[in-house]
Amino acid sequence: DVVLTQTPLSSPVSLGQPASISCKSSQSLLHSDGNTYLNWLQQRPGQPPRLLIYKISNRFSGVPDRFTGSGAGTDFTLKISRVEAEDVGVYYCTQASQLPYTFGQGTKLEIK
Amino acid sequence: QLQLQESGPGLVKPSETLSLTCTVSGASISTTNYYWDWIRQPPVKGLEWIGRISYSGTIYYNPSLKSRVTISADTSKNQFSLMLSSVTAADTAVYYCARLVGGLGFDYWGQGNLVSVSS
Numbered sequence: 395d396v397v398l399t400q401t402p403l404s405s406p407v408s409l410g411q412p413a414s415i416s417c418k419s420s421q422s423l424l425h426s427d428g429n430t431y432l433n434w435l436q437q438r439p440g441q442p443p444r445l446l447i448y449k450i451s452n453r454f455s456g457v458p459d460r461f462t463g464s465g466a467g468t469d470f471t472l473k474i475s476r477v478e479a480e481d482v483g484v485y486y487c488t489q490a491s492q493l494p495y496t497f498g499q500g501t502k503l504e505i506k
Numbered sequence: 507q508l509q510l511q512e513s514g515p516g517l518v519k520p521s522e523t524l525s526l527t528c529t530v531s532g533a534s535i536s537t538t539n540y541y542w543d544w545i546r547q548p549p550v551k552g553l554e555w556i557g558r559i560s561y562s563g564t565i566y567y568n569p570s571l572k573s574r575v576t577i578s579a580d581t582s583k584n585q586f587s588l589m590l591s592s593v594t595a596a597d598t599a600v601y602y603c604a605r606l607v608g609g610l611g612f613d614y615w616g617q618g619n620l621v622s623v624s625s
Contacts, residue, residue, distance in 0.1 A: 395569075429609065431611065433611040435553075435612070442604075442615035442616065442618050443553065443602075443612070443615055445610075445611055445612055449610075449611075454610075454613065488553070488611070488612070490606065490611055494555055494566075494568040495543075495555040496555065497552055497553040497554070497555070498552070499552050500552045500553075
């Protein structure tokens with residue numbers, strides 16, 4: 395199985411400041427169709443996860459442009475340019491390049 | 507607007523079988539390129555993918571749970587279901603159903619159904 399390792403596991407950030415989360419994969423996520431199915435999910439307290447970013451860098455419908463995904467191969471990053479109060483929650487990277495699908499451990503974003 | 511809603515008991519006894527159903531509205535589960543998945547989240551923990559059934563009925567289970575899991579679909583009711591046998595306390599979790607669109611990812615999730623395993 396693909397193991398996704400996220401760092402940090404906790405990220406206290408001041409409002410208006412940037413935040414960055416790393417996701418490293420135990421193997422390449424490049425699919426045979428040429429795509430890399432590395433996605434980012436946001437889970438606000440008491441809510442189900444929500445898709446933020448798909449295929450490394452594509453923002454899902456309705457996702458603010460302060461969220462940016464980047465990376466390739468086995469190293470990926472989610473950046474929030476200016477953290478807002480509504481961004482509090484847990485962020486997961488997830489891969490759909492290989493079955494079984496797997497998730498990172500989650501990174502808890504909180505306001506400092 | 508697509509909606510997924512899990513339903514099922516919130517309490518299951520150890521060694522018994524957990525059964526959940528996900529009712530889908532706003533899209534047909536038979537639509538090409540849609541995959542219907544079950545994912546669980548133990549209390550204060552991360553996410554674990556359980557398995558999926560595709561638009562064509564192809565099923566794939568997480569090998570870690572394969573011996574105990576059955577996923578099925580009822581296209582006439584636009585529902586898909588999860589059965590997990592021989593449950594223990596370690597199976598206590600919020601169980602989510604979600605849609606995965608090929609080439610995209612998990613774009614819609616249900617609200618989740620907390621299932622506790624206890625005598």
